[in-house]
Amino acid sequence: EQGRKRGIIAELLRGAGVGGALIFTRTKHGADKVVKNLGADGIAANAIHGNKGQSQRERALAEFRTGRAPVLVATD
16 A cells, blocks of 8 residues: 555664665655655665766765665665
């Protein structure tokens, strides 16, 4: 169900053994919304898509690599 996705994603990301995750969304707006929702749930995440500048994309990838933001949300 669409309404349960947010809770299920947060639950899966908090599970044992999850170090980092890459989440794909259909739209740029959807990617930003997922990042906002994860932040509200206490999970650090960054979005990477065509509306982000090169420096923003590089920062997001660097934070993902170092584990500072263990979730990267991208458009498919």
